[in-house]
Amino acid sequence: MKRLLEVPMNRLPAEGQRVLLRHEEKSVLLFNVAGTFHAIDDSCPHSGASLFAGKLQGNMLQCPAHGLRFNLDEGCQNAQTMAVRAYPASWQGEVIIVNLSES
Numbered sequence: 001m002k003r004l005l006e007v008p009m010n011r012l013p014a015e016g017q018r019v020l021l022r023h024e025e026k027s028v029l030l031f032n033v034a035g036t037f038h039a040i041d042d043s044c045p046h047s048g049a050s051l052f053a054g055k056l057q058g059n060m061l062q063c064p065a066h067g068l069r070f071n072l073d074e075g076c077q078n079a080q081t082m083a084v085r086a087y088p089a090s091w092q093g094e095v096i097i098v099n100l101s102e103s
């Protein structure tokens with residue numbers, strides 16, 4: 001089943017910022033990194049901390065709980081091969097569509 005989250009222009013984060021979106025039972029973070037949007041689960045794979053307050057340096061997001069770092073450009077993986085679940089986010093007209101479909 002396709003699960004699409006539509007994010008209108010007025011909800012999009014400014015460059016270098018993020019927003020927390022809720023859709024059904026999911027909490028999703030949408031980042032704007034130099035004009036590119038990245039959508040990930042708001043849950044660190046280490047022990048489930050929220051990543052909302054994580055430090056963002058370029059495309060690297062650091063978990064605020066224990067400091068693991070995740071590359072938003074590379075499927076949100078880190079050197080320990082843990083990965084935050086990432087979702088495709090793309091423009092469709094005036095909105096960003098985040099595809100939350102299960103694979």
Ligand code: FES
Nearest residue numbers: 044046047063066
């Ligand atoms: S919960 Fe994220 S590094 Fe531990």
